[in-house]
Amino acid sequence: MEQADIGVVGLAVMGQNLALNIRDHGYRVAVYNRTTARTESFAASPEANHGILPCFSIDGLALALKRPRKILLMVSAGKAVDDTLGLLVPHLEAGDIIIDGGNSHPDDTRRRSTALSAQKLLFVGCGISGGEQGARHGPSLMPGGNPDAWPHIRPIFEAIAARVDGQPCCRWIGPQGAGHFVKMVHNGIEYGDLQLIGETYHLLRSGLHMSPEQLSGLFHRWNRGPLNSYLIDITARILSARDDDGTPLIDKILDTAGQKGTGRWTAIEALKLNTPLTTINEAVFARNLSARREERLLAAQQPAAPLRPWPKADEETLQFAHDALYASKIISYAQGFMLLKDAASAYDWDLDYRGIALIWRGGCIIRSIFLDDIAAAFDADPELQSLLLAPFFAGQLRRAETGWRQALTLGIGLGIPLPAMAASLTFFDGYRCARLPANLLQAQRDFFGAHTYERTDRPRGTFFHTDWDPPD
Ligand code: ATR
Numbered sequence: 194m195e196q197a198d199i200g201v202v203g204l205a206v207m208g209q210n211l212a213l214n215i216r217d218h219g220y221r222v223a224v225y226n227r228t229t230a231r232t233e234s235f236a237a238s239p240e241a242n243h244g245i246l247p248c249f250s251i252d253g254l255a256l257a258l259k260r261p262r263k264i265l266l267m268v269s270a271g272k273a274v275d276d277t278l279g280l281l282v283p284h285l286e287a288g289d290i291i292i293d294g295g296n297s298h299p300d301d302t303r304r305r306s307t308a309l310s311a312q313k314l315l316f317v318g319c320g321i322s323g324g325e326q327g328a329r330h331g332p333s334l335m336p337g338g339n340p341d342a343w344p345h346i347r348p349i350f351e352a353i354a355a356r357v358d359g360q361p362c363c364r365w366i367g368p369q370g371a372g373h374f375v376k377m378v379h380n381g382i383e384y385g386d387l388q389l390i391g392e393t394y395h396l397l398r399s400g401l402h403m404s405p406e407q408l409s410g411l412f413h414r415w416n417r418g419p420l421n422s423y424l425i426d427i428t429a430r431i432l433s434a435r436d437d438d439g440t441p442l443i444d445k446i447l448d449t450a451g452q453k454g455t456g457r458w459t460a461i462e463a464l465k466l467n468t469p470l471t472t473i474n475e476a477v478f479a480r481n482l483s484a485r486r487e488e489r490l491l492a493a494q495q496p497a498a499p500l501r502p503w504p505k506a507d508e509e510t511l512q513f514a515h516d517a518l519y520a521s522k523i524i525s526y527a528q529g530f531m532l533l534k535d536a537a538s539a540y541d542w543d544l545d546y547r548g549i550a551l552i553w554r555g556g557c558i559i560r561s562i563f564l565d566d567i568a569a570a571f572d573a574d575p576e577l578q579s580l581l582l583a584p585f586f587a588g589q590l591r592r593a594e595t596g597w598r599q600a601l602t603l604g605i606g607l608g609i610p611l612p613a614m615a616a617s618l619t620f621f622d623g624y625r626c627a628r629l630p631a632n633l634l635q636a637q638r639d640f641f642g643a644h645t646y647e648r649t650d651r652p653r654g655t656f657f658h659t660d661w662d663p664p665d
Contacts (some may be wrong), residue, residue: 197223197246199349200254200264202277203295204231208267209241210328211294211353216244218352223248223257227268227277235662241533244665255284261315262289263346270295274483278305290342294321296455299377299462301558304339304440305363306369315342318593320366320376322557323355331355333556334363335379335549337372355556362555367542372463372537375549378529381459381473383558384452385525386424388476393518394428400607401506405441409433411511419589420519422431450480459532466535469623471616472525479612501606515602516596521617527580534578546569579623591620636661 197220201212204226214233223246226232236247248254255262262285266276275292283292291314293302302318309316320335321328334354336343343365354363366372397403403411416422434442439605456477463470483490504510512658530546537544550567554560570583580586601618604611622628635646636659645656 195221196259197221197257198259198263199223199593200258200262200345201267201552202226202254202264202281203267203269203273204235205267205373206325207294207328208265209264210234211267211321211332212245213240214329214353215349216241218349220349220352221246222494223254225249225254239308243601249278252284255281255473260286260289261287261345262350263292264290265292265319267294270297271301274301274305278309282309282312282314283316288315290315290317290345292317292319292336292338292342292346293373294319296320296376296380298458299371299374302338302373302500303371309442310339314522315339315341315345317346318370319350320372320379322376322379322553324558326468327355327556331362331556332558333364333379333552333619334361335372335375336363336553337366337375339367340365342564357451357551357555358563360551360626362552362557364545364552367537367544368492369542371540371542371544374540375533377455377458377462378532379553380555381476381532382401382529383424383524384456384459384476384480385473385529385613386422386522386559388479389472389521389525389617390424390428391479391615392431392604392609393514393613395540396513396604396609396611397506397511398608400503400603400609401510404505405432405443407506411591415518416514418515419563420515420522420561420567422563423558424510424561447486448483449486450483452477452480456480459482462536463501463528463532466532466539468528468532468535469620470528470532471620472521472528475612475616478618497608499609503607504603510599510603513596513599516593517600517611517618518616520593520597521614522563522622522623523580523586524617526563527586527615530567530580546577579624580603581621595620 199215199220200223202225204224212224216222220357221244224232225248229249232247235241246257248257266274266277274297297318306316317336317338321332323332331354334350339543350363351361351652354361366375378650397408411428411433412425416429435440436445460474460477470511513540533544547568550564554564566585570580570585597618600617601611604629638644639646639658640661643658645658648657649652
Protein backbone atom coordinates (compact mmCIF):
# COMPACT_ATOMS: atom_id res chain seq x y z
CA MET A 194 0.00 0.00 0.00
CA GLU A 195 1.17 3.54 -0.72
CA GLN A 196 2.79 5.02 2.37
CA ALA A 197 1.60 8.25 3.95
CA ASP A 198 3.49 11.58 3.89
CA ILE A 199 2.69 12.45 7.49
CA GLY A 200 0.98 10.94 10.52
CA VAL A 201 -1.43 12.72 12.85
CA VAL A 202 -1.77 11.35 16.37
CA GLY A 203 -4.78 12.57 18.38
CA LEU A 204 -8.09 12.85 16.60
CA ALA A 205 -10.02 15.37 18.65
CA VAL A 206 -11.39 18.14 16.47
CA MET A 207 -8.05 19.96 16.00
CA GLY A 208 -6.30 16.76 14.93
CA GLN A 209 -9.10 15.78 12.56
CA ASN A 210 -9.25 19.21 10.98
CA LEU A 211 -5.48 19.43 10.50
CA ALA A 212 -5.45 15.95 8.96
CA LEU A 213 -8.16 17.01 6.49
CA ASN A 214 -6.42 20.30 5.74
CA ILE A 215 -3.13 18.48 5.01
CA ARG A 216 -4.96 15.91 2.87
CA ASP A 217 -6.67 18.69 0.89
CA HIS A 218 -3.22 19.92 -0.12
CA GLY A 219 -2.38 16.65 -1.80
CA TYR A 220 -0.68 14.75 1.01
CA ARG A 221 -1.57 11.29 2.21
CA VAL A 222 -2.19 11.32 5.96
CA ALA A 223 -1.99 8.37 8.35
CA VAL A 224 -4.05 8.92 11.49
CA TYR A 225 -4.01 7.31 14.92
CA ASN A 226 -5.89 7.90 18.15
CA ARG A 227 -5.47 6.22 21.54
CA THR A 228 -9.16 5.39 21.64
CA THR A 229 -9.82 3.28 18.54
CA ALA A 230 -13.49 4.26 18.29
CA ARG A 231 -12.45 7.82 17.49
CA THR A 232 -10.20 6.66 14.64
CA GLU A 233 -13.00 4.46 13.30
CA SER A 234 -15.64 7.16 13.35
CA PHE A 235 -13.27 9.70 11.76
CA ALA A 236 -12.26 7.26 9.01
CA ALA A 237 -15.94 6.54 8.36
CA SER A 238 -16.88 10.23 8.05
CA PRO A 239 -17.63 11.44 4.50
CA GLU A 240 -14.85 14.06 4.61
CA ALA A 241 -12.21 11.40 5.32
CA ASN A 242 -13.22 9.20 2.42
CA HIS A 243 -9.91 9.62 0.57
CA GLY A 244 -6.28 10.31 1.37
CA ILE A 245 -6.70 9.39 5.04
CA LEU A 246 -5.15 6.15 6.22
CA PRO A 247 -6.53 4.97 9.60
CA CYS A 248 -4.07 3.15 11.86
CA PHE A 249 -5.08 1.22 14.95
CA SER A 250 -1.69 0.72 16.60
CA ILE A 251 1.45 2.77 17.06
CA ASP A 252 3.57 0.23 15.17
CA GLY A 253 0.96 0.21 12.40
CA LEU A 254 1.35 3.99 12.20
CA ALA A 255 5.16 3.73 12.11
CA LEU A 256 4.95 1.20 9.25
CA ALA A 257 2.49 3.37 7.32
CA LEU A 258 4.83 6.39 7.07
CA LYS A 259 7.45 7.36 4.49
CA ARG A 260 10.99 7.94 5.88
CA PRO A 261 11.97 10.15 7.52
CA ARG A 262 8.70 9.80 9.36
CA LYS A 263 6.83 12.99 10.14
CA ILE A 264 4.36 12.68 12.98
CA LEU A 265 2.17 15.52 14.21
CA LEU A 266 0.95 15.08 17.80
CA MET A 267 -2.40 16.71 18.51
CA VAL A 268 -3.00 15.28 21.97
CA SER A 269 -3.81 17.26 25.12
CA ALA A 270 -0.88 19.30 26.41
CA GLY A 271 1.04 17.97 29.41
CA LYS A 272 1.24 14.34 30.43
CA ALA A 273 -0.51 13.10 27.26
CA VAL A 274 2.41 14.35 25.15
CA ASP A 275 4.99 12.52 27.30
CA ASP A 276 2.85 9.36 27.38
CA THR A 277 2.47 9.42 23.60
CA LEU A 278 6.19 10.07 23.05
CA GLY A 279 6.96 7.14 25.34
CA LEU A 280 4.88 4.83 23.17
CA LEU A 281 6.00 6.28 19.86
CA VAL A 282 9.76 6.62 20.24
CA PRO A 283 10.60 2.85 20.33
CA HIS A 284 9.05 2.54 16.86
CA LEU A 285 11.03 5.40 15.32
CA GLU A 286 14.54 5.66 13.89
CA ALA A 287 17.23 8.33 13.63
CA GLY A 288 16.12 11.34 11.62
CA ASP A 289 12.40 10.85 12.17
CA ILE A 290 10.48 14.01 13.03
CA ILE A 291 7.92 14.52 15.78
CA ILE A 292 5.94 17.74 15.86
CA ASP A 293 3.95 18.66 18.95
CA GLY A 294 1.11 20.88 17.70
CA GLY A 295 -0.59 21.30 21.09
CA ASN A 296 -0.41 24.25 23.47
CA SER A 297 2.57 22.87 25.34
CA HIS A 298 4.54 24.91 27.82
CA PRO A 299 7.77 26.12 26.17
CA ASP A 300 9.84 24.65 29.03
CA ASP A 301 8.33 21.20 28.32
CA THR A 302 9.17 21.63 24.65
CA ARG A 303 12.76 22.53 25.50
CA ARG A 304 13.06 19.48 27.74
CA ARG A 305 11.57 17.14 25.09
CA SER A 306 13.66 18.69 22.35
CA THR A 307 16.88 18.01 24.28
CA ALA A 308 15.86 14.48 25.30
CA LEU A 309 14.80 13.48 21.78
CA SER A 310 17.81 14.96 20.04
CA ALA A 311 19.94 12.70 22.27
CA GLN A 312 18.04 9.84 20.58
CA LYS A 313 18.69 11.38 17.14
CA LEU A 314 15.03 12.27 16.71
CA LEU A 315 14.08 15.73 15.45
CA PHE A 316 11.53 17.37 17.73
CA VAL A 317 9.48 20.41 16.79
CA GLY A 318 7.13 22.35 19.08
CA CYS A 319 4.67 24.11 16.84
CA GLY A 320 2.26 26.78 18.05
CA ILE A 321 -0.97 26.48 16.11
CA SER A 322 -3.46 29.31 16.29
CA GLY A 323 -6.89 29.72 14.80
CA GLY A 324 -8.98 27.15 16.60
CA GLU A 325 -11.01 24.54 14.78
CA GLN A 326 -11.74 26.67 11.73
CA GLY A 327 -8.13 27.73 11.41
CA ALA A 328 -6.99 24.11 11.63
CA ARG A 329 -9.40 23.12 8.87
CA HIS A 330 -8.94 26.05 6.48
CA GLY A 331 -5.63 27.74 7.35
CA PRO A 332 -4.06 28.27 10.77
CA SER A 333 -1.18 30.49 11.80
CA LEU A 334 1.78 28.18 12.45
CA MET A 335 4.73 28.91 14.74
CA PRO A 336 7.17 25.98 14.48
CA GLY A 337 10.36 25.88 16.53
CA GLY A 338 12.76 23.21 17.73
CA ASN A 339 15.36 21.18 15.86
CA PRO A 340 16.09 23.22 12.71
CA ASP A 341 17.07 20.09 10.76
CA ALA A 342 13.37 19.18 10.73
CA TRP A 343 12.30 22.36 8.97
CA PRO A 344 13.25 21.52 5.33
CA HIS A 345 11.27 18.26 5.64
CA ILE A 346 8.08 19.73 7.06
CA ARG A 347 8.20 23.17 5.45
CA PRO A 348 6.28 22.31 2.23
CA ILE A 349 3.40 20.77 4.18
CA PHE A 350 3.27 23.53 6.79
CA GLU A 351 3.41 26.35 4.27
CA ALA A 352 0.72 24.66 2.18
CA ILE A 353 -1.80 24.34 5.00
CA ALA A 354 -1.22 27.72 6.70
CA ALA A 355 -3.46 30.75 6.27
CA ARG A 356 -2.23 33.16 3.60
CA VAL A 357 -2.15 36.95 3.67
CA ASP A 358 -0.94 38.89 0.61
CA GLY A 359 0.09 35.55 -0.89
CA GLN A 360 2.44 34.81 2.03
CA PRO A 361 1.89 31.77 4.27
CA CYS A 362 1.27 32.59 7.95
CA CYS A 363 4.05 30.21 8.91
CA ARG A 364 7.73 30.79 9.62
CA TRP A 365 10.44 28.91 11.40
CA ILE A 366 10.63 30.67 14.77
CA GLY A 367 13.81 29.34 16.40
CA PRO A 368 15.32 26.48 18.40
CA GLN A 369 14.00 24.54 21.42
CA GLY A 370 10.78 26.00 22.81
CA ALA A 371 10.82 29.19 20.67
CA GLY A 372 7.72 28.22 18.66
CA HIS A 373 5.65 27.41 21.70
CA PHE A 374 6.96 30.50 23.49
CA VAL A 375 5.81 32.74 20.64
CA LYS A 376 2.43 30.97 20.62
CA MET A 377 2.17 31.48 24.38
CA VAL A 378 2.84 35.22 24.00
CA HIS A 379 0.29 35.32 21.17
CA ASN A 380 -2.27 33.92 23.60
CA GLY A 381 -1.23 36.44 26.25
CA ILE A 382 -1.71 39.24 23.73
CA GLU A 383 -5.13 37.76 22.98
CA TYR A 384 -5.95 37.99 26.72
CA GLY A 385 -4.92 41.67 26.63
CA ASP A 386 -7.02 42.43 23.54
CA LEU A 387 -10.09 40.72 24.99
CA GLN A 388 -9.75 42.51 28.32
CA LEU A 389 -9.27 45.93 26.72
CA ILE A 390 -12.32 45.44 24.50
CA GLY A 391 -14.28 44.25 27.55
CA GLU A 392 -13.30 47.32 29.55
CA THR A 393 -14.33 49.63 26.72
CA TYR A 394 -17.66 47.83 26.50
CA HIS A 395 -18.09 48.15 30.28
CA LEU A 396 -17.36 51.88 30.23
CA LEU A 397 -19.84 52.53 27.46
CA ARG A 398 -22.52 50.06 28.55
CA SER A 399 -22.57 50.70 32.31
CA GLY A 400 -21.08 54.17 32.37
CA LEU A 401 -22.83 55.79 29.42
CA HIS A 402 -25.83 53.43 29.28
CA MET A 403 -25.40 52.62 25.62
CA SER A 404 -27.52 49.69 24.48
CA PRO A 405 -25.92 46.52 23.07
CA GLU A 406 -27.43 47.50 19.71
CA GLN A 407 -25.82 50.95 19.79
CA LEU A 408 -22.54 49.38 20.87
CA SER A 409 -22.73 46.87 18.04
CA GLY A 410 -23.04 49.76 15.58
CA LEU A 411 -20.13 51.54 17.24
CA PHE A 412 -17.83 48.48 17.08
CA HIS A 413 -18.81 47.94 13.44
CA ARG A 414 -17.80 51.56 12.79
CA TRP A 415 -14.52 51.17 14.70
CA ASN A 416 -13.81 48.06 12.68
CA ARG A 417 -13.40 50.25 9.63
CA GLY A 418 -10.54 52.21 11.24
CA PRO A 419 -7.19 51.38 12.88
CA LEU A 420 -8.86 48.95 15.29
CA ASN A 421 -9.93 46.74 12.38
CA SER A 422 -9.53 43.17 13.61
CA TYR A 423 -11.23 39.83 13.99
CA LEU A 424 -11.93 40.51 17.68
CA ILE A 425 -13.61 43.89 17.09
CA ASP A 426 -15.67 42.29 14.31
CA ILE A 427 -16.91 39.42 16.49
CA THR A 428 -17.61 41.84 19.35
CA ALA A 429 -19.91 43.86 17.07
CA ARG A 430 -21.67 40.64 16.04
CA ILE A 431 -22.02 39.39 19.61
CA LEU A 432 -23.57 42.69 20.72
CA SER A 433 -26.32 42.50 18.09
CA ALA A 434 -27.26 38.87 18.88
CA ARG A 435 -30.63 38.35 20.55
CA ASP A 436 -31.93 35.67 22.84
CA ASP A 437 -35.09 33.68 21.98
CA ASP A 438 -37.18 36.26 23.83
CA GLY A 439 -35.78 39.06 21.68
CA THR A 440 -33.62 40.66 24.38
CA PRO A 441 -29.85 41.11 23.91
CA LEU A 442 -28.14 37.76 24.52
CA ILE A 443 -25.07 39.47 26.00
CA ASP A 444 -27.11 40.59 29.02
CA LYS A 445 -27.92 36.96 29.85
CA ILE A 446 -24.34 35.69 29.84
CA LEU A 447 -22.78 35.15 33.27
CA ASP A 448 -19.83 37.47 33.98
CA THR A 449 -17.28 34.88 35.13
CA ALA A 450 -14.35 34.33 32.80
CA GLY A 451 -12.78 30.95 32.13
CA GLN A 452 -9.14 30.37 31.20
CA LYS A 453 -7.05 27.46 30.03
CA GLY A 454 -3.81 28.89 31.40
CA THR A 455 -1.69 30.21 28.53
CA GLY A 456 -2.30 33.81 29.65
CA ARG A 457 -1.17 32.86 33.14
CA TRP A 458 1.93 31.21 31.70
CA THR A 459 2.71 34.41 29.81
CA ALA A 460 2.37 36.43 33.02
CA ILE A 461 4.62 34.00 34.91
CA GLU A 462 7.27 34.07 32.17
CA ALA A 463 7.21 37.87 32.26
CA LEU A 464 7.84 37.80 36.02
CA LYS A 465 10.68 35.31 35.54
CA LEU A 466 12.30 37.43 32.83
CA ASN A 467 11.72 40.80 34.61
CA THR A 468 9.54 42.09 31.76
CA PRO A 469 7.03 44.80 32.77
CA LEU A 470 4.11 43.05 31.07
CA THR A 471 1.51 45.04 32.95
CA THR A 472 -1.42 45.03 30.51
CA ILE A 473 -1.53 41.27 29.92
CA ASN A 474 -0.93 40.56 33.60
CA GLU A 475 -3.88 42.78 34.53
CA ALA A 476 -5.96 40.91 31.95
CA VAL A 477 -5.15 37.62 33.71
CA PHE A 478 -5.94 39.11 37.13
CA ALA A 479 -9.21 40.57 35.81
CA ARG A 480 -10.31 37.07 34.79
CA ASN A 481 -9.38 35.82 38.25
CA LEU A 482 -11.41 38.60 39.87
CA SER A 483 -14.40 37.94 37.60
CA ALA A 484 -14.39 34.30 38.72
CA ARG A 485 -14.96 35.37 42.36
CA ARG A 486 -18.57 36.22 41.63
CA GLU A 487 -20.05 35.28 45.02
CA GLU A 488 -17.59 37.55 46.79
CA ARG A 489 -18.24 40.36 44.32
CA LEU A 490 -21.98 40.09 44.85
CA LEU A 491 -21.50 40.47 48.61
CA ALA A 492 -19.13 43.40 48.20
CA ALA A 493 -21.52 45.06 45.75
CA GLN A 494 -24.06 45.40 48.55
CA GLN A 495 -21.74 47.50 50.67
CA PRO A 496 -22.32 51.25 50.81
CA ALA A 497 -20.13 53.25 48.45
CA ALA A 498 -19.14 56.88 48.05
CA PRO A 499 -21.33 58.88 45.65
CA LEU A 500 -20.14 58.71 42.04
CA ARG A 501 -20.01 61.45 39.47
CA PRO A 502 -23.24 61.92 37.49
CA TRP A 503 -23.38 60.02 34.21
CA PRO A 504 -22.36 62.02 31.20
CA LYS A 505 -23.86 61.74 27.71
CA ALA A 506 -22.60 59.32 25.11
CA ASP A 507 -21.67 62.13 22.71
CA GLU A 508 -19.29 61.75 19.79
CA GLU A 509 -16.42 63.28 21.73
CA THR A 510 -16.76 60.76 24.58
CA LEU A 511 -16.96 57.88 22.13
CA GLN A 512 -13.76 59.10 20.52
CA PHE A 513 -12.10 59.12 23.97
CA ALA A 514 -13.10 55.48 24.43
CA HIS A 515 -11.80 54.60 20.96
CA ASP A 516 -8.49 56.31 21.58
CA ALA A 517 -8.12 54.67 24.99
CA LEU A 518 -8.68 51.23 23.47
CA TYR A 519 -6.30 51.86 20.59
CA ALA A 520 -3.52 53.36 22.71
CA SER A 521 -3.80 50.61 25.32
CA LYS A 522 -3.60 48.01 22.56
CA ILE A 523 -0.37 49.57 21.31
CA ILE A 524 1.07 49.32 24.84
CA SER A 525 -0.05 45.71 25.20
CA TYR A 526 1.64 44.66 21.95
CA ALA A 527 4.74 46.70 22.78
CA GLN A 528 4.97 44.80 26.07
CA GLY A 529 4.35 41.46 24.32
CA PHE A 530 7.24 42.11 21.92
CA MET A 531 9.34 43.27 24.87
CA LEU A 532 8.75 39.85 26.46
CA LEU A 533 9.79 38.14 23.20
CA LYS A 534 12.98 40.23 23.16
CA ASP A 535 13.75 39.38 26.78
CA ALA A 536 13.18 35.67 26.06
CA ALA A 537 15.38 35.86 22.96
CA SER A 538 18.21 37.29 24.99
CA ALA A 539 17.71 34.90 27.93
CA TYR A 540 17.51 31.78 25.74
CA ASP A 541 19.84 32.96 22.97
CA TRP A 542 17.24 32.92 20.21
CA ASP A 543 17.47 35.05 17.09
CA LEU A 544 13.80 35.97 16.70
CA ASP A 545 12.49 37.71 13.60
CA TYR A 546 9.98 40.15 15.11
CA ARG A 547 8.75 41.40 11.75
CA GLY A 548 8.16 37.81 10.65
CA ILE A 549 6.26 37.04 13.87
CA ALA A 550 3.94 40.03 13.30
CA LEU A 551 3.39 38.88 9.71
CA ILE A 552 2.39 35.31 10.60
CA TRP A 553 -0.15 36.58 13.13
CA ARG A 554 -2.00 38.50 10.39
CA GLY A 555 -3.97 35.47 9.22
CA GLY A 556 -5.51 32.39 10.74
CA CYS A 557 -5.27 33.54 14.33
CA ILE A 558 -7.57 35.19 16.82
CA ILE A 559 -5.50 38.38 17.09
CA ARG A 560 -5.40 38.96 13.31
CA SER A 561 -5.72 42.65 12.55
CA ILE A 562 -4.45 45.38 10.27
CA PHE A 563 -2.52 46.67 13.27
CA LEU A 564 -0.02 43.81 12.79
CA ASP A 565 0.96 45.32 9.43
CA ASP A 566 1.98 48.48 11.28
CA ILE A 567 4.08 46.41 13.70
CA ALA A 568 5.73 44.56 10.81
CA ALA A 569 6.42 47.92 9.11
CA ALA A 570 8.02 49.28 12.29
CA PHE A 571 10.44 46.32 12.49
CA ASP A 572 10.98 46.52 8.75
CA ALA A 573 12.06 50.15 9.08
CA ASP A 574 14.36 49.29 11.98
CA PRO A 575 15.09 45.59 12.58
CA GLU A 576 17.01 46.54 15.75
CA LEU A 577 14.05 48.48 17.15
CA GLN A 578 14.28 48.33 20.93
CA SER A 579 10.60 48.89 21.59
CA LEU A 580 7.51 49.55 19.48
CA LEU A 581 7.01 52.65 21.61
CA LEU A 582 10.22 54.08 20.16
CA ALA A 583 9.01 53.57 16.58
CA PRO A 584 8.04 56.94 15.06
CA PHE A 585 4.70 55.58 13.80
CA PHE A 586 3.52 54.30 17.19
CA ALA A 587 4.95 57.29 19.08
CA GLY A 588 2.85 59.50 16.76
CA GLN A 589 -0.27 57.39 17.22
CA LEU A 590 0.09 57.50 21.00
CA ARG A 591 0.61 61.27 20.92
CA ARG A 592 -2.66 61.69 19.01
CA ALA A 593 -4.58 59.28 21.26
CA GLU A 594 -3.14 60.44 24.56
CA THR A 595 -5.71 63.10 25.51
CA GLY A 596 -8.70 60.84 24.81
CA TRP A 597 -6.99 57.97 26.63
CA ARG A 598 -6.60 60.09 29.79
CA GLN A 599 -10.18 61.37 29.48
CA ALA A 600 -11.63 57.87 29.15
CA LEU A 601 -9.75 56.71 32.25
CA THR A 602 -10.80 59.81 34.20
CA LEU A 603 -14.37 59.05 33.20
CA GLY A 604 -14.08 55.42 34.31
CA ILE A 605 -12.56 56.37 37.66
CA GLY A 606 -15.27 58.99 38.24
CA LEU A 607 -17.98 56.48 37.39
CA GLY A 608 -16.46 53.66 39.44
CA ILE A 609 -15.98 51.45 36.38
CA PRO A 610 -12.93 49.16 36.67
CA LEU A 611 -10.51 49.62 33.77
CA PRO A 612 -7.46 47.70 35.05
CA ALA A 613 -5.73 46.87 31.77
CA MET A 614 -6.36 50.29 30.29
CA ALA A 615 -5.06 52.00 33.44
CA ALA A 616 -2.04 49.69 33.57
CA SER A 617 -1.32 50.59 29.95
CA LEU A 618 -1.45 54.31 30.59
CA THR A 619 0.68 54.15 33.73
CA PHE A 620 3.18 52.01 31.85
CA PHE A 621 3.29 54.64 29.10
CA ASP A 622 3.86 57.37 31.67
CA GLY A 623 6.50 55.30 33.46
CA TYR A 624 8.27 54.33 30.25
CA ARG A 625 8.58 57.97 29.24
CA CYS A 626 9.57 59.18 32.69
CA ALA A 627 13.16 60.43 32.75
CA ARG A 628 13.32 60.29 36.53
CA LEU A 629 11.29 57.71 38.43
CA PRO A 630 11.10 57.58 42.23
CA ALA A 631 13.43 54.56 42.28
CA ASN A 632 16.06 56.95 43.69
CA LEU A 633 14.05 57.04 46.92
CA LEU A 634 13.58 53.27 46.77
CA GLN A 635 17.33 52.74 46.45
CA ALA A 636 17.93 55.04 49.40
CA GLN A 637 15.39 53.12 51.48
CA ARG A 638 16.98 49.80 50.52
CA ASP A 639 20.36 51.16 51.47
CA PHE A 640 18.95 52.51 54.76
CA PHE A 641 17.46 49.26 56.01
CA GLY A 642 19.63 46.70 54.26
CA ALA A 643 22.86 48.41 53.13
CA HIS A 644 21.98 47.40 49.56
CA THR A 645 23.99 50.38 48.20
CA TYR A 646 23.07 52.78 45.38
CA GLU A 647 24.58 54.37 42.30
CA ARG A 648 24.85 58.16 41.99
CA THR A 649 23.73 60.45 39.22
CA ASP A 650 27.05 62.32 39.40
CA ARG A 651 29.35 59.27 39.27
CA PRO A 652 29.94 56.59 36.61
CA ARG A 653 27.47 53.69 36.47
CA GLY A 654 28.65 50.55 38.22
CA THR A 655 30.15 52.38 41.21
CA PHE A 656 28.15 51.67 44.35
CA PHE A 657 27.80 53.82 47.45
CA HIS A 658 26.54 53.30 50.95
CA THR A 659 25.52 55.97 53.44
CA ASP A 660 25.39 55.63 57.21
CA TRP A 661 21.86 56.98 57.41
CA ASP A 662 20.58 58.68 60.52
CA PRO A 663 18.64 55.87 62.28
CA PRO A 664 15.19 56.49 63.83
CA ASP A 665 15.20 57.22 67.58
P1 ATR B 1 -8.62 18.64 24.92
O1 ATR B 1 -7.14 18.80 24.81
O2 ATR B 1 -9.38 19.74 24.26
O3 ATR B 1 -9.07 18.33 26.32
P2 ATR B 1 -9.57 16.01 24.16
O4 ATR B 1 -10.69 15.97 23.22
O5 ATR B 1 -9.86 15.61 25.55
O6 ATR B 1 -8.93 17.42 23.98
O7 ATR B 1 -8.37 15.06 23.71
C1 ATR B 1 -7.41 15.45 22.75
C2 ATR B 1 -6.70 14.26 22.23
O8 ATR B 1 -5.69 13.90 23.17
C3 ATR B 1 -7.57 13.05 22.01
O9 ATR B 1 -7.19 12.49 20.79
C4 ATR B 1 -7.20 12.14 23.17
O10 ATR B 1 -7.29 10.76 22.90
P3 ATR B 1 -8.58 9.91 23.32
O11 ATR B 1 -9.57 10.06 22.22
O12 ATR B 1 -8.08 8.52 23.42
O13 ATR B 1 -9.05 10.45 24.64
C5 ATR B 1 -5.74 12.49 23.32
N1 ATR B 1 -5.20 12.09 24.60
C6 ATR B 1 -5.49 12.63 25.80
N2 ATR B 1 -4.76 12.04 26.76
C7 ATR B 1 -3.97 11.11 26.15
C8 ATR B 1 -2.97 10.21 26.59
N3 ATR B 1 -2.62 10.15 27.87
N4 ATR B 1 -2.39 9.41 25.66
C9 ATR B 1 -2.73 9.49 24.38
N5 ATR B 1 -3.65 10.34 23.89
C10 ATR B 1 -4.27 11.14 24.76
